[in-house]
Amino acid sequence: MLLALVLGIPLALAALAFAFPRSRAFGAVNALGHLGVLVAATGIASSCAGRAAPLAYVRFFRIDALSAWFMLTIALVDFAAALYSTGYVARDLREGALSEMKAKVYYALFNLFTFSMFLATSVDNLGMLWVAIEMTTLVSAFLVGFYTTKRSVEAAWKYIIICSVGISLALLGTILLSWTVARQGGIASLNWSEIMGVAGKLDPSVVKLAFLFILVGYGTKAGLVPMHTWLPDAHSQALAPISALLSGVLLKTALYAMLRFAAILTRCAGSEYSGSLFIIFGVLSLGVSAGFILVQRDIKRLLAYHSIEHVGIIATGIGIGGALGTYGALFHVFNHAVTKSLLFFAAGDVVKRYRTSDMHLIRGAARALPWAGSILIVGAFALAGSPPFSIFVSEMMILIAAFRAGTYVTAGLFLLFVAVIFGAIIHHFSGVVFGRKPEGIPAGDEPAGSKLAYCVLCIFICGAGFAVPSWFRTLLESAAGIVRGI
Numbered sequence: 001m002l003l004a005l006v007l008g009i010p011l012a013l014a015a016l017a018f019a020f021p022r023s024r025a026f027g028a029v030n031a032l033g034h035l036g037v038l039v040a041a042t043g044i045a046s047s048c049a050g051r052a053a054p055l056a057y058v059r060f061f062r063i064d065a066l067s068a069w070f071m072l073t074i075a076l077v078d079f080a081a082a083l084y085s086t087g088y089v090a091r092d093l094r095e096g097a098l099s100e101m102k103a104k105v106y107y108a109l110f111n112l113f114t115f116s117m118f119l120a121t122s123v124d125n126l127g128m129l130w131v132a133i134e135m136t137t138l139v140s141a142f143l144v145g146f147y148t149t150k151r152s153v154e155a156a157w158k159y160i161i162i163c164s165v166g167i168s169l170a171l172l173g174t175i176l177l178s179w180t181v182a183r184q185g186g187i188a189s190l191n192w193s194e195i196m197g198v199a200g201k202l203d204p205s206v207v208k209l210a211f212l213f214i215l216v217g218y219g220t221k222a223g224l225v226p227m228h229t230w231l232p233d234a235h236s237q238a239l240a241p242i243s244a245l246l247s248g249v250l251l252k253t254a255l256y257a258m259l260r261f262a263a264i265l266t267r268c269a270g271s272e273y274s275g276s277l278f279i280i281f282g283v284l285s286l287g288v289s290a291g292f293i294l295v296q297r298d299i300k301r302l303l304a305y306h307s308i309e310h311v312g313i314i315a316t317g318i319g320i321g322g323a324l325g326t327y328g329a330l331f332h333v334f335n336h337a338v339t340k341s342l343l344f345f346a347a348g349d350v351v352k353r354y355r356t357s358d359m360h361l362i363r364g365a366a367r368a369l370p371w372a373g374s375i376l377i378v379g380a381f382a383l384a385g386s387p388p389f390s391i392f393v394s395e396m397m398i399l400i401a402a403f404r405a406g407t408y409v410t411a412g413l414f415l416l417f418v419a420v421i422f423g424a425i426i427h428h429f430s431g432v433v434f435g436r437k438p439e440g441i442p443a444g445d446e447p448a449g450s451k452l453a454y455c456v457l458c459i460f461i462c463g464a465g466f467a468v469p470s471w472f473r474t475l476l477e478s479a480a481g482i483v484r485g486i
């Protein structure tokens with residue numbers, strides 16, 4: 001029943017978007033609907049915490065702790081984005097940037113986008129997982145190019161082309177796995193639960209080759225370097241709530257797919273091969289993003305490169321492995337999702353007010369937009385990994401796991417790149433927030449939806465740095481065990 005709500009509410013809202021005469025009224029309904037999705041996802045997550053048997057529905061849908069963890073993260077960011085969209089879309093309507101019909105199209109696409117991400121985390125079949133992730137690409141591409149400017153359309157096409165190449169490689173990896181499952185495993189199925197049962201019988205060389213295609217294919221969608229080139233353009237051109245969804249949860253959906261295949265490889269041939277690949281791509285992503293962050297001028301592109309950094313951190317934690325490294329990586333999935341969404345919301349309001357995304361032209365944001373300006377500086381420290389925010393906790397877990405595992409080179413590079421990025425982000429945002437406000441930029445008048453979204457996410461960013469509910473911790477431990485193949 002709860003899964004029916006998680007999947008059914010977005011589909012119903014997508015259809016209802018055109019039934020309301022005014023999109024502003026529908027915005028409130030949309031936010032309430034996604035609150036219901038969040039409540040249902042929380043119910044599923046608490047049910048899966050510490051549960052030995054997964055929740056299965058008609059042999060097609062299957063929810064275990066790993067599914068529930070990602071579903072909960074997606075639901076929280078979706079709800080915050082729905083809240084934020086109420087004021088964001090209403091402002092675009094007032095300014096003439098959107099028509100009533102185009103606003104309705106936005107809400108329909110918003111809900112189809114969220115549905116596709118929930119579908120990806122709830123199906124058992126790895127072929128359907130591929131279909132769901134391809135669906136996220138097709139729907140979100142329209143949202144990237146939604147303003148139909150030259151730059152946004154170019155970014156949308158770049159996104160489609162590069163991610164389509166990646167998803168094709170992921171399909172090839174899925175086909176290779178299917179072949180070896182049928183040949184050595186003796187089953188004609190792509191259901192993850194059934195493949196895990198015969199993983200020990202599979203040919204390790206074929207599974208390793210399949211995983212390499214999967215890592216590059218889904219890694220393209222996740223934004224791992226060097227397959228990341230679509231990401232800064234797409235995130236900078238999309239509407240602010242969509243940028244938050246792209247960075248906060250879409251990248252994590254691709255990571256989820258990679259983790260499902262990594263668990264099969266671990267059961268088949270151990271974790272050394274996949275771990276080494278995750279560390280290589282993770283550290284490379286950290287290093288490349290650090291260089292671009294140092295010289296970046298565009299505030300939304302800056303946040304996009306931070307997404308690449310944090311995907312690298314998660315991949316590094318998965319590669320280090322062990323109970324603490326995997327736990328820290330999955331905890332970082334949640335922490336980065338809520339923190340980056342918060343910053344994209346604040347950046348969206350600032351860009352709207354200043355009518356530019358050039359950080360050299362944005363000064364005194366705290367005076368022009370007291371709420372958004374305050375969130376920018378708080379979010380900057382949170383994103384940079386400062387205590388007592390939640391990202392600090394998960395980054396420290398990964399770093400401690402690296403030292404415990406004896407991977408000192410990885411730990412050293414991790415520390416170096418994170419330190420460089422810390423200095424860069426504080427430097428960039430201090431000028432944006434505390435500089436002298438240009439003449440002609442009005443102060444105040446911030447949408448109520450933005451303020452509500454800020455408050456919701458701040459609770460988790462601050463609270464998870466101190467303590468989490470016992471079911472939350474148990475769910476995370478169970479999800480980490482699935483990734484480790486135990």
